[in-house]
Amino acid sequence: MQVLGISGSLRGGSHNTELVRAAGALIEAGDAEFDVYDGLKLVPPYDKDDDVPDAPAAVAHMRAAIVGADAVLFATPEYNSSIPGQLKNAIDWLSRPIATNVLRNKPVTVVGASTGMFGAVWAQAELRKVLAATGARVVGGELPVPHAHERFDKDGRLNDPELEQALADVVRSLVEAVRPVSEESATPAA
Numbered sequence: 001m002q003v004l005g006i007s008g009s010l011r012g013g014s015h016n017t018e019l020v021r022a023a024g025a026l027i028e029a030g031d032a033e034f035d036v037y038d039g040l041k042l043v044p045p046y047d048k049d050d051d052v053p054d055a056p057a058a059v060a061h062m063r064a065a066i067v068g069a070d071a072v073l074f075a076t077p078e079y080n081s082s083i084p085g086q087l088k089n090a091i092d093w094l095s096r097p098i099a100t101n102v103l104r105n106k107p108v109t110v111v112g113a114s115t116g117m118f119g120a121v122w123a124q125a126e127l128r129k130v131l132a133a134t135g136a137r138v139v140g141g142e143l144p145v146p147h148a149h150e151r152f153d154k155d156g157r158l159n160d161p162e163l164e165q166a167l168a169d170v171v172r173s174l175v176e177a178v179r180p181v182s183e184e185s186a187t188p189a190a
């Protein structure tokens with residue numbers, strides 16, 4: 001199983017990228033492979049005239065990364081009570097063609113970190129709405145990480161055990177959403 005992590009922040013010291021990595025570290029060995037997507041900044045502004053079968057390279061690259069993943073974990077910052085423009089722009093590209101877009105039926109989950117006291121809750125709600133509109137299967141509850149500049153230790157782990165457990169629960173929900181129903185409901189023979 002492949003899980004892709006996407007941080008909605010472009011900056012080098014991003015707390016959301018730290019959060020994506022912390023989530024990846026919580027995937028139990030053997031459950032899934034985890035990669036962090038690093039091409040978000042290269043995605044051009046959405047222009048329907050450019051949205052042709054021979055899509056811009058950065059768009060094709062991102063679409064292929066989503067296709068290659070069984071599930072996607074997004075960590076979003078909050079910019080002015082919503083999601084960063086570049087993240088929304090990328091999802092607009094990913095959402096087309098509408099009937100066959102690469103997010104359709106894909107298990108996705110959303111977490112978020114902000115330096116403020118609410119932990120990007122509005123941005124997470126917005127992102128869940130946008131992802132649901134693409135047809136993605138949004139799983140798990142929200143995970144706000146407030147005061148994010150104080151929340152990671154030197155190894156990149158969340159320094160609050162309750163928060164780390166909540167992140168582990170989100171990751172587990174995502175992995176379980178991928179497992180075939182037959183595997184989940186399999187019961188040992190009596």
Ligand SMILES: Cc1cc2nc3c(=O)[nH]c(=O)nc-3n(C[C@H](O)[C@H](O)[C@H](O)COP(=O)(O)O)c2cc1C
Nearest residue numbers: 009011014015016017077078079080081114115116
């Ligand atoms: C343009 C801009 C708008 C922001 N708006 C909000 C906001 O509405 N709510 C909030 O909690 N933090 C807001 N912040 C602070 C971000 O949460 C903080 O910079 C956070 O660390 C960004 O995520 P990152 O560390 O992953 O880059 C804003 C920051 C920027 C640059």
